[in-house]
Amino acid sequence: MRVVALVHYYVPWYMAGSEVMLHAMLRALADAGHHVEVVVTSHERGPDEYRHEGIRVQCAGERGSVVELLDQLAPDVLVSHHQEAPHAAHYARTRRGRSPRVALVFHNTFPGALAVCRRWRPDLAVFNTDWVADYYRRRRAVMPGTQTLVVHPPVDADRHRTRPGDRVTLVNLNRDKGGEIFCALAERMPDIHFMGVIGGHGEQIVRDLPNVRIQPHTPDPRRDIWARTKVLLMPSVYESYGLVSIEAAVSGIPTIAAPTPGLKEALGEAGTWVRRTDLSGWEREIRRLLEPGEWRLASKKAKARSAELDPGEELAEWVRMVESL
Known part of the structure; x- marks a missing residue:
């Protein structure tokens, strides 16, 4: 079976949650013996053609060339x-003739995404969480x-497991992910080492603070x-899931998070919850989790939650349903 993904960005040049999730799903199809290729349309980083973990990626920026390339690839x-x-x-x-079947992945509850699902009626609609699937229904x-199918964003534990570091980290410094809150906390807590990771999308809020290390966008x-993080922060306006919190949990790194529906589904009882705008609450929980005894307890819960979210069964069902199309 020939499977082609048509996307705007792709890994490893764009490592946002949607791209990481889709790559794991495509790898599962490739591992099952299917021919998988990717066509990208907005690839501003990296080469025009490359292979990543056995999957060929080609850039076709002009809409006409996209159609021509899809015709050449002839996806099932x-x-x-x-x-x-x-x-x-x-x-x-x-x-004309034999049209490909369509599988669309929905990562959020935004009105535009609902309109796409309703209007275009894909053969298979995949949702990244139970709560998002329920919202659409x-x-x-x-x-x-x-x-329909729910596939929680898969995490390959072996790709993330390491010994935690000593910093309090935010991944993606844009406004909606909490970039301004991160900077405010670093200013309030000059005795604590922070790290801000440049994200794959959105304008990044970066300030020159003596206790903050800025990590460029990274494929590793x-x-x-x-390996540099002790506590992860997620003061997000919106998270349909929160993949990085589970990637961190593999190594026993606990997360302090705003209580969005997605983060609650991801972290369950392993999460530490603080209202997004409560800076005093964020400071209080950071200092508490940096105490050795509290950190060990939270770390144990994080590892247990990671183990509960083994992606194997959901990925196998994804492969089965694509094959049934």
């Missing part, structure tokens, strides 16, 4: 997400004839992030 199944989802569905509908965004989070 076309996979997409975000802004390329309607283009993938439109391409499949307008092909309650709003009747899933039309008759569309199969185990070495560059988790």
Whole structure:
């Protein structure tokens, strides 16, 4: 079976949660013996063509060249997400003869994504959490004839497991992820070592503070992030899941988070919850978790939660459902 993913960005040049999740899903298809390729449309970093972990990635920035490249690749199944989802569905509908089946992955509850699911009626709609899937169903965004599946963003534990470091870390310094809150906490706590990681999307809020290390966007989070992190911060406005919190949990790194539905589903009882705008609460919980006894207890809970979220079963079901298309 020939599977092609049509996307705007791809790993390892863009390591945001959506891209990391989709790559894990495509690798599962490749590991099952299927031919998998990726077409990217907004690839501002990296080469125009490359291979990553056995998957060939080609850049086709012009819309006409995208269609030509998809025609050449002749997919049996076309996979997409975000802004390329309607283009993938439109391409499949307008092909003469045997059209590819369409599997779309939905990572959030934004109105535009619901409209895509409702209008384009993919053969398979994949949701990254139970709460997101329920949200679409309650709003009747899933039309008759569309199969549905929940795949929580997979984490390959062996790619992330390491000995934690000593810093309090925020991954992605844009406003919605909490970049301003991170800077405010670093200013309030000059005795604590912080690390801010440049994210894969959004304008980054970076200030020159003596107790803050800035880590560039990286394809190697185990070495560059988790080996330097003791506590992870996620003061996000919105998280449909919160993949980095589970990547951190593999190494027993606890997360302090704003109580979004996605982070609650991801972390469960392993999370430490603080209202996003409560700076005193964030400071209090940071200092508490940096105490050795409190950190060991939270670390144990994080590792246990990571073990509960083994992705093998959901990825196997994903492969089975794509094959059934």
